[in-house]
Amino acid sequence: MVYILLVLLLIILLLNFLLNNNDIIAPSVLFSFSFTIAVMFASFYVAKWQLNLHMNTFWVIFLGVLEFSVTSLLVSGIFKLFKSSNNYVREWIPNRISITNIQSILVILFEIFTIFYSVYSVVKLYNGSMLHFTSSVNQYRDQNLFGSENTVSLPLFVSYLRLIVEAMGYWFGYILINNYYVTKKVNIYLSLIVLLSGISSYIMGGRNGIITLLIMLVCFWFIISNKEKQFKKTIEFKTIIKLLIIGVVALSSFESLAFLIGRGGYGDINGLDYLAIYIGAPIKNLDIFLTGSTNRQIGFESQTFIHLVNTFGVKFHLVQRPIKLDLPFQHIWGFSLGNVYTTFYAFIYDFGYRGVGVLVFVMALLSQISYEIVKKSKKFFSPAISSLIYAYIGNTLVMSFFSNKFFEQIFDPLFVKMVIVWILLEIIFIRINFVKIGDKKL
Known part of the structure; x- marks a missing residue:
């Protein structure tokens, strides 16, 4: 069944690519690509993991990807029906977005301060040592991810500083890609801003921030390229090769990044086996989950909307305490499978199989609408909020x-707060100076 599923997903991916004018960052392409790669990895471990895919798992993945693809196509078609010939950005031309060196240096200093202050705050929480801060960082990470009751939090001031640095990484990341697209020159200051933003996330024990940043940078490039070519550009073969190289390099460094910050691995598992735990094992884990009972009475303790519940549920007494993700680690014949289960796990955990149909529809609807807004945006003097939002959504689809x-x-x-930071960054770094010196800014 795994191989049949892989073939069907490859067909869906190819159709999505062709039906979207070879647009590699269209929502349906990103979503179907995500599961195609995961099932492909899982197919290498059919014997080792005893991956005899059950029919319910097969249909959940296949129909989920198919529903997302069809919904995206329908939404795109509806937008095309209601657009006039002038609605798309025919006159949009990428322009260099000007950020002064002084502005960049101030941002860099702010990021460096935030990184060191974050590390100091975590070390202080555990009475640790700055020389061995990774020990405190890992305690902090493990306690918040896997601790059942006693979670700890950074001071609110530190959390806001870190949010600003994260938002800066994406905002200046767009400018970095945009200016390189226009001038074919890499700005060292902007590169350092983006790098420090990634380090800020990474230094706290996680690699998700770096992965998100990398995927968003790729999305930025194709947003700019697609808008310039009116979303009709056929992706070149050499571009696909470059993306493959970037992907191989990123995957090759994945294991090393964990050990650099003191995170343990999975025993003597390394290389392709290590990557398989993160990329292919979610398929096996979902299959294990679906062989058990999926009839739960969740109420307000939702896994799908966990951050909304933890923000508003406690405040309005809908839940007694903040809830945690229920992600048990799985093993097969002593071989670790990790504790990730694909996006469908939360839907079924909360709402049963009908949750897949409803929530996949919502995902596809919101993602495609967001992308259609990107297509209509004409902003060129600063990063368009619509482009930033879609790139952020694009990362979630890939993952x-x-x-x-x-x-x-x-x-x-927190996402709403990040959008607010993006708006403030535009006001501070673009609009104030833009008003002062007018068109010379560009």
Whole structure:
């Protein structure tokens, strides 16, 4: 069944690519690509993991990807029906977005301060040592991810500083890609801003921030390229090769990044086996989950909307305490499978199989609408908020094979705060100076 599913997903991916004018970042392409790669990895371990895919798992993945693809196509078609010939950005031309060196240096200093202050705050929480801060960082990470009751939090001031640095990484990341697209020159200051933003996330024990940043940078490039070519550009073969190289390099460094910050691995598992735990094992884990009972009375203790519940549920006494993700680790014949189950796990955990139909529809609807707004945006003097939002959504679609990133990250009050930071960054770095010196800014 795994091989049949892989063939069907490859067909869906190819059709999505062709029906979207070879647009590699269209929502349906990203979502179907996500599961195609995961099932492909899982197919290498059929014997080792005893991956005899059950029919319910087969239909959940196949119909889920198919529903997302069809919904996206229908939404795109509806937008085309109601657009006039002038609605698309025919006159849009990418322009260099000007950020002064002084502005960049101030941002860099702010990021460096935030990184060191974050590390100091975590070390202080555990009475640790700055020389061995990774020990405190890992305690902090493990206690918040896997601790059942006693979670700890960074001071609110530190959390806001870190949010600003994360938002800066994406905002200046767009400018970095945009200016390189226009001038074919890499700005060292902007590169350092983006790098430090990634380090800020990474230094706290996680690699998700770096992965998100990398995927968003790729999305930025194709948003700019697609808009310039009126979303009709056929992707070149050499571009696909470059993306494959970037992907191989990123995957090759995945294991090393964990050990650099003191995170343990999975025993003597390394290389392709290590990657398989993160990319292919979610398929096996979902299959294990679906062989058990899926009839639960969740109430307000939702896994799908966990951040909304933890923000508003406690405040309005809908739940007694903040809830945690229920992600038990799985093993097969002593071989670790990790504890990730694809995005479908949360839907079925909360609402049963009908949850897949409803929530996949919502994902596809919101993702495609967001992308259609990007197509209509004409902003060129600063990063368009619509482009930033879609790139953020695009990352969650790519990571759908891994977990419920879409609803965890988009339906999260922190995301609203990040959008507010993006707006403030435009006001501070673009609009104020733009008003002062007018068109010379560009």
